[in-house]
Amino acid sequence: MKKLALALLACMTTLPASAQTFLRADGPRIVDESGDPVLLRGMGLGGWMLQEGYMLQLGQLGSGQQYRIRAAIAELIGEEKAAEFYQAWLDNHTRKADIDMMARWGMNSVRLPLHYNLLTLPIEKEPVAGKDTWLEDGFKRIDALLAWTKANGMYLILDLHAAPGGQGNDLPIADRDPDKPSLWQSEENRRKTIALWRELARRYADEPGIGAYDVLNEPNWDFTAPGGDHGCKETSNAPLKQLYTDIAAAIRQVDKRHMIIIEGNCWGNNYQGLLPFADKNTALSFHKYWNTNDEASIAGVLKLRETYAMPLWLGESGENSNVWFRDAIGLVEKHDIGWAFWPLKKIGFNNPLEIAPNPGWAKLVAYWTAKGPRPTADEAYATLMQLARHDIRHENNVFHPDVVDAMLRQPHDPSPRSFAPLGVGPEGAEIGATDYDLGPDGVAYHDSDNANYHVSTGKARALWNNGRTWRNDGVDIARGDGESLYVSDFVPGEWMRYTLVAEGGGRFAVEIEVKSDTGGPLTITLNGGAPATLAVPGRPGWQKLRLAAPLSLLDGNNMLRLGSAGFAGNVRLLRLLPAR
Incomplete structure (x- = not known):
């Protein structure tokens, strides 16, 4: 498989990475400091700093949130060994070799989905209410990733994927516990979210290798009335606009240069009431999944770009076939829109890298989904550590060159x-x-x-x-x-x-x-x-x-x-x- 991967890499079109200068919104375009347009091409690092059940074949475990997965692991092997597993997971899931390979493919950007709890404590665990504790290990992991992307001339886009309390009713996306106040039900969660962005901006204000701040992934919440529509029918989105306005103001207190990215309600697609946006160095991110790849499918966001003179970015898309990838990327690039597909790797075949878990993983999944017997604690621990220390590492992943070819060559050739x-x-x-x-x-x-x-x-x-x-x-x-x-x-x-x-x-x-x-x-x-x-x-x-x-x-x-x-x-x- 490795020989095949090397042979196919030689056949792929290499697209030059953008120079390391600050990106900004210039009317409807994303440009560098020289004013030259930059078309972002990249992947989201889903599953690394925030797990979702479906990426681990665990979609049937509760609702697939990370806190449920962690609780199930701790129930089998104990909290101390569960912590050891998660430390190994963070150490090995994404490494410089992954970023180097993305650069060789021709990608020039990386979207990092962040779980807030790697950077600060949940509100209920703060020693002093209203005072934020910053967790240096999480920031050091961002620093390391930034060093890897800069070494390859790539931009790193920070994405708050799981905000304090959780930003939507699609629970696994933000690791939301519905028994606790959500982002929208807690003023303190919103305050912490704003403070977190101010801290991130303070630390990275002078870093041109940070491409943008994607301030809230896929909000999906009914503000005006319950209806289970994930915010798709909201017409004002007033709480969301207020939060974006407050985050932007906090960022600008310490960082005047970095581009801000905002996403609409309804998984990043409902912008009613959010525009115009006061901060002019802001781009719009839309997400696109499982729909047709025709002009009509992006007509709405193209109209927003024209009306408000704001850049567009397809901030998340994927989980489909090579045909769909090629057609979607061809469509948006035709309109000078960059993209970040999702995810780089998971247990599953429709991404560039596939995690091939050891045989014990199937037994664990069977137990957790009520289809098999309970393993012993020793068996479970051995399986989990093999997954976290070996299976998820870049050199042990299965490379799918056909996926990369469909993304980077086929839209043009x-x-x-x-x-x-x-x-x-x-x-x-x-x-x-x-x-x-x-x-x-x-x-x-x-x-x-x-x-x-x-x-x-x-x-x-x-x-x-x-x-x-x-x-x-x-x-x-x-x-x-x-x-x-x-x-x-x-x-x-x-x-x-x-x-x-x-x-x-x-x-x-x-x-x-x-x-x-x-x-x-x-x-x-x-x-x-x-x-x-x-x-x-x-x-x-x-x-x-x-x-x-x-x-x-x-x-x-x-x-x-x-x-x-x-x-x-x-x-x-x-x-x-x-x-x-």
């Missing part, structure tokens, strides 16, 4: 590229069906379902890759015995393209490993010629079937396309064997 070196020597070759080319649907492959648009369609969330493994395209991929990969649910009309590099060319018999209860015809097309048909009989188990006639490969590059013309089933391998 949709041509197909090799996913893996597929060389064919005189002795032939064995090609994994899952090693089809990199590129968009319709270019490198075609699949019936290629993205999740449920917000726009109102339909159930779609699974574009039914196996949820290996690659993030529409092609369905599954793992068999011994971790072997194969294309599953391959149905009529779908196809995959492979770039083969043949040494000297030659004639090769083609053998395909397939599995289908119903059978049907497959087609093989070489270099755009007439397709050859392979009739697959329906029978249980894997079959090895050979085309009737050999194929003649040219010296150098060849394009082979495997398609279903009526076949429904699975494909594992294509073998090219020297023809006699």
Whole structure:
């Protein structure tokens, strides 16, 4: 996997990082100190300083808040060892190697989601009410990350992801405990939030490597009347505007230069009543998930930019397929809007880096979700520390180059590229069906379902890759015995393209490993010629079937396309064997 990652990195477009000068809002643009426009491209470091249950396969544990996850861990191994686990988690989840790799991909910015409790105490734990305790370990972690981003010429954007008390009814986002006063139900929580931003601004006022202050992530709260709409129907948003105004004033007491970013209610999308905003060095962040990637989907925020002469930033997006990533980024960059996708890594496949947990993790998840027996304290501790000290580290993550390619190359260059070196020597070759080319649907492959648009369609969330493994395209991929990969649910009309590099060319018999209860015809097309048909009989188990006639490969590059013309089933391998 590491060799494959290095080979693919060489094929990716590298985008230059912006120079390290202060960013500011200049009317509808984000510019540097020379007045040159800066298009931010980056990732959010979700899961590091704030855990959400779904990133750990724990969405069913309560509502997925971090405090519930921590309590479940402490219940198994004790509070002292739980603290040891969280210390190791913070030490290992994101390190300089992660930031260096983002820079090599061509990204120029990092969004850091902060949990306030790493920087200050909750209001109920302050020794003196109304007086803030600052936790230096949390600030030192920001300092370290800033050093890593500056070493790569990247901007660091500070994002208050979990504010004191919690800013919304989507509980895991802000680690909110509904049994305690929220941000909006406590004047003291709001005071602490304002004080925290003043302290952050005081510490980083002279740091051009800090790109902006994203002052409150995804507020989602009904102010005027309860309704469970997460603030999506609010028309005034007066408490939110007042808080933003107070935070901006506190920042400007100590920092006149850094750009401020504000987000609308309704998960960063409802700006009614928030504009105009008095501080002119302010940008608007909108968030975009699971909707169509057409002009209509961003028409509202484009109108805000035009009306109020404020820059736009797609501050959070992701959790979808490569098709969706490519189309969303292409859409916003067409309108000179930068972006930060979410997240860099998690336990899951649709992000650049995937945490592959040790086998004991599945047992812990089964216990916590009432699907398995309770592990011993020693077993749980060993599993948790293996996760925090080993599994989450950069060098042990699974790199998904197809995701990075979809974000950084494909919006500008949709041509197909090799996913893996597929060389064919005189002795032939064995090609994994899952090693089809990199590129968009319709270019490198075609699949019936290629993205999740449920917000726009109102339909159930779609699974574009039914196996949820290996690659993030529409092609369905599954793992068999011994971790072997194969294309599953391959149905009529779908196809995959492979770039083969043949040494000297030659004639090769083609053998395909397939599995289908119903059978049907497959087609093989070489270099755009007439397709050859392979009739697959329906029978249980894997079959090895050979085309009737050999194929003649040219010296150098060849394009082979495997398609279903009526076949429904699975494909594992294509073998090219020297023809006699």
